[in-house]
Amino acid sequence: MDSLGELVQFAPDTYGVRWQRHLALFIVTSEGVILVDPIGQINPKAPYFVKEAIAQVTPLPVKYVIYSHWGADHGMGGDAFADTATFVGHVNCIERIKATPDPKSPLPTITFNQPMHVDLGGTRIDLYPSNLSKDDEYIVIHHADQKIAMLVDIVQAKSAPYRTLLGEPDKITAHLKWLHDWLDFDTLISGHTGPQWFGTKDDVLEARQYYFDLSDAIEAARQAGHADRSPEMAAAALETMRPKYGAWSRFTVEALAENIEGFLRWNAGEQLR
Numbered sequence: 450m451d452s453l454g455e456l457v458q459f460a461p462d463t464y465g466v467r468w469q470r471h472l473a474l475f476i477v478t479s480e481g482v483i484l485v486d487p488i489g490q491i492n493p494k495a496p497y498f499v500k501e502a503i504a505q506v507t508p509l510p511v512k513y514v515i516y517s518h519w520g521a522d523h524g525m526g527g528d529a530f531a532d533t534a535t536f537v538g539h540v541n542c543i544e545r546i547k548a549t550p551d552p553k554s555p556l557p558t559i560t561f562n563q564p565m566h567v568d569l570g571g572t573r574i575d576l577y578p579s580n581l582s583k584d585d586e587y588i589v590i591h592h593a594d595q596k597i598a599m600l601v602d603i604v605q606a607k608s609a610p611y612r613t614l615l616g617e618p619d620k621i622t623a624h625l626k627w628l629h630d631w632l633d634f635d636t637l638i639s640g641h642t643g644p645q646w647f648g649t650k651d652d653v654l655e656a657r658q659y660y661f662d663l664s665d666a667i668e669a670a671r672q673a674g675h676a677d678r679s680p681e682m683a684a685a686a687l688e689t690m691r692p693k694y695g696a697w698s699r700f701t702v703e704a705l706a707e708n709i710e711g712f713l714r715w716n717a718g719e720q721l722r
């Protein structure tokens with residue numbers, strides 16, 4: 450028997466709603482609710498499940514829906530909250546949402562490309578662009594009062610990066626250094642629940658180190674005579690990295706081959722997302 454969805458509490462005013470492996474976050478204030486991500490792609494009814502979960506906690510309406518980024522899996526279905534909410538996102542969300550033909554995903558009307566914040570009922574939520582590439586729209590959502598931060602997809606405890614990486618490797622490692630050194634948090638929520646629901650500052654450092662070790666493993670494979678992006682390079686990098694990362698989620702030769710491809714193509718100036 451599997452649990453498909455659930456409501457969890459991270460802090461007195463901060464909750465998560467999971468549907469399968471996606472997690473929406475919401476913060477309850479005295480004047481309404483701030484929601485991050487409607488998670489309505491895999492199940493178009495999931496935003497209504499989120500809405501009902503919110504109603505179990507407070508009668509107040511959702512006043513803001515914040516897009517953590519535009520991944521359709523996290524971002525679709527915000528229409529469920531359009532009766533009461535204003536939509537907020539990085540300005541680079543707009544073209545990405547327009548490219549997704551979905552009438553149930555409102556465009557953000559509050560957009561930004563510099564740090565900004567949302568205030569509601571005396572609660573302040575800070576929003577920081579991640580700037581992982583020139584077209585990037587990922588942001589960090591920071592609830593400083595509760596030492597909770599959310600950065601979707603980029604840091605998942607004990608998990609290798611997704612596919613061909615979600616931005617330029619140098620920008621990702623710089624962002625993770627900033628996150629670790631400068632942002633005050635204990636709990637980092639990734640918007641996914643597998644294998645863990647959240648990470649810590651140590652997980653940020655480990656996620657950052659993966660990119661450096663990936664770079665070293667690629668260079669070692671080159672020194673051993675393996676061509677860039679060849680199956681031999683992936684196999685060699687797997688053996689180099691296995692002692693440290695062998696137990697990590699997504700650490701397979703197929704996934705590592707994608708990580709390598711992404712690492713090389715981002716560094717060659719390609720825009721992969």
Ligand SMILES: [Zn+2]
Pocket residue numbers: 520522523601602640641
């Ligand atoms: Zn995701």
